[in-house]
Amino acid sequence: MTRIPSLLARSLTNFVEGLAVAIPRLLSGLVFLALAYVTVRILLALVRSSIGRIYIGDRELVGDLIVTLAAIFLWFGVALTFLKVVGMGDIAASLGTAVGFIALGVSYALSEMIEDTVAGVYLLRDPDFNPGYRVEAKGVTGTVAAIELRKTRIDTDAGDRVVLANREIESRWTHDLPDGEGSSNADE
Numbered sequence: 476m477t478r479i480p481s482l483l484a485r486s487l488t489n490f491v492e493g494l495a496v497a498i499p500r501l502l503s504g505l506v507f508l509a510l511a512y513v514t515v516r517i518l519l520a521l522v523r524s525s526i527g528r529i530y531i532g533d534r535e536l537v538g539d540l541i542v543t544l545a546a547i548f549l550w551f552g553v554a555l556t557f558l559k560v561v562g563m564g565d566i567a568a569s570l571g572t573a574v575g576f577i578a579l580g581v582s583y584a585l586s587e588m589i590e591d592t593v594a595g596v597y598l599l600r601d602p603d604f605n606p607g608y609r610v611e612a613k614g615v616t617g618t619v620a621a622i623e624l625r626k627t628r629i630d631t632d633a634g635d636r637v638v639l640a641n642r643e644i645e646s647r648w649t650h651d652l653p654d655g656e657g658s659s660n661a662d663e
Contacts, residue, residue: 504561511553519546534599536624540592587642588625594645595624603650612648613639 522545523538530538551574558567582589598604599622606619610629617631627644629637 500561504557507557507560508553511556515546515549515553518549530599537596537599540596540624587640590642591625591640594641595622595627597645598622598627598641599624604648609651610648611651612644615639616651 519542523542526538526541527535530536530541555567555571558564558570604610604619604622606621608619609617610619612627612629615629615631615637617629617637620628620630620636622628622641625641626638627641629639631637
């Protein structure tokens with residue numbers, strides 16, 4: 476029976492020693508999180524302000540996408556650094572590597588969607604490709620009704636609305652100018 480009290484005493488001693496080591500790390504982690512929160516909020520406000528000047532009106536969707544991606548990267552970096560500060564550097568390294576492989580797999584699986592989104596950003600920034608302009612793309616001739624990040628909607632002369640993936644349009648399209656001269660993005 477004398478083993479139980481000594482086991483309890485040893486367990487309590489180990490617990491107290493563990494707390495003595497963990498409390499400073501936890502406090503450092505909490506201070507880091509507070510500073511990181513303020514820093515990330517300021518950085519995102521700066522990014523949002525800068526992007527907001529570039530992408531205005533119906534192009535705000537592109538700006539929102541950029542701000543969201545910046546927020547994801549910043550907060551992921553904060554999470555990995557927090558784990559390092561509280562003494563879990565090995566877990567942070569493993570997590571960073573695992574997320575990298577997962578992101579690679581997801582990007583491969585969503586490659587067409589990513590291609591559509593990138594092409595959509597280019598189309599949204601192109602001054603010759605705007606809603607109301609007459610264009611010819613993928614054998615479809617009509618007026619651009621809407622440009623979204625992944626799709627463009629074109630109203631044909633027959634009254635149909637055709638929805639095309641941006642990756643199909645961005646690589647080759649022709650703008651029908653009012654004076655009859657056509658311009659193309661094929662040279663760009």
